Amino acid sequence: MSAILEVVGLHKSFGPVEALRGADLQLQTGEVLAIVGDNGAGKSTLIKHISGVYKPDAGQILLAGEPLDLSSPREARERGVETVYQDLALADDLSIGANIFLGREPMRRLFGFLPYVDDRTIRRETAELLRRIRSEIPTAARTVARLSGGQRQAVAIARAIYWQAKVVLLDEPTAALAVMERERVIHHARDLAAHGVGVIYIGHNLTEILQVADRIVVMFRGRTVHVTAAGDTNQETLIKYMTGYTDSAKAA
Numbered sequence: 001m002s003a004i005l006e007v008v009g010l011h012k013s014f015g016p017v018e019a020l021r022g023a024d025l026q027l028q029t030g031e032v033l034a035i036v037g038d039n040g041a042g043k044s045t046l047i048k049h050i051s052g053v054y055k056p057d058a059g060q061i062l063l064a065g066e067p068l069d070l071s072s073p074r075e076a077r078e079r080g081v082e083t084v085y086q087d088l089a090l091a092d093d094l095s096i097g098a099n100i101f102l103g104r105e106p107m108r109r110l111f112g113f114l115p116y117v118d119d120r121t122i123r124r125e126t127a128e129l130l131r132r133i134r135s136e137i138p139t140a141a142r143t144v145a146r147l148s149g150g151q152r153q154a155v156a157i158a159r160a161i162y163w164q165a166k167v168v169l170l171d172e173p174t175a176a177l178a179v180m181e182r183e184r185v186i187h188h189a190r191d192l193a194a195h196g197v198g199v200i201y202i203g204h205n206l207t208e209i210l211q212v213a214d215r216i217v218v219m220f221r222g223r224t225v226h227v228t229a230a231g232d233t234n235q236e237t238l239i240k241y242m243t244g245y246t247d248s249a250k251a252a
């Protein structure tokens with residue numbers, strides 16, 4: 001395993017609020033790394049640096065060993081970092097295929113010169129992709145507007161797989177979902193990792209975190225205070241670190 005993403009000493013303040021006070025993490029290819037922490041610990045702020053929303057006051061992010069100095073989420077996607085937010089940014093009035101190919105549509109030329117979007121390829125590749133991730137989305141669904149929350153997650157995840165994302169950020173992906181759909185999102189997260197993607201998974205539900213993650217990072221007051229293999233810990237230990245009820249966290 002090798003680190004696909006490395007965060008070193010990230011600092012970020014919003015006025016007087018120090019949201020990040022030296023956050024570090026290493027994400028390996030093919031692993032699901034969960035980030036847990038109490039409300040306000042800095043999880044979203046950290047993720048938004050990796051997805052190109054914020055620029056750090058200090059510290060560095062490396063993608064495959066190269067500096068990742070992003071000025072927009074679009075640039076993050078171009079570098080291979082896909083973010084799947086809870087309130088998914090899909091275009092509701094477009095088809096599943098159009099969403100997967102949005103902004104990167106395959107083109108053909110009529111009579112050798114008139115360019116047009118190759119809908120046949122989009123339909124074929126989309127059907128194949130949904131089969132590959134064993135999604136239960138009806139391929140005939142005309143637009144994504146009527147898809148359930150879990151199915152929308154699946155579309156976003158299919159997009160990440162198709163475009164060979166190196167890193168996928170899942171920010172509380174199951175927060176708004178029914179129980180059955182949560183299982184499916186967990187399955188998709190594991191599937192991404194099995195495709196060699198580095199997956200960062202933010203969540204509050206520790207049972208779910210212990211189920212989905214290979215490793216877990218605990219944040220406390222803007223710092224990463226504990227890193228562990230999921231198999232070597234339990235809810236009680238995680239909560240101790242999350243609440244600062246340990247010597248190392250108290251020192252922070």
Ligand SMILES: Nc1ncnc2c1ncn2[C@@H]1O[C@H](COP(=O)(O)OP(=O)(O)OP(=O)(O)O)[C@@H](O)[C@H]1O
Pocket residue numbers: 014017018019037038039040041042043044045046
């Ligand atoms: N845009 C902002 N402006 C001002 N303060 C902010 C901003 N974003 C975050 N903060 C503050 O930074 C700190 C870290 O917030 P952040 O949202 O990163 O935490 P979190 O761990 O994601 O919490 P939650 O689990 O509640 O989403 C908090 O004190 C928060 O109020």
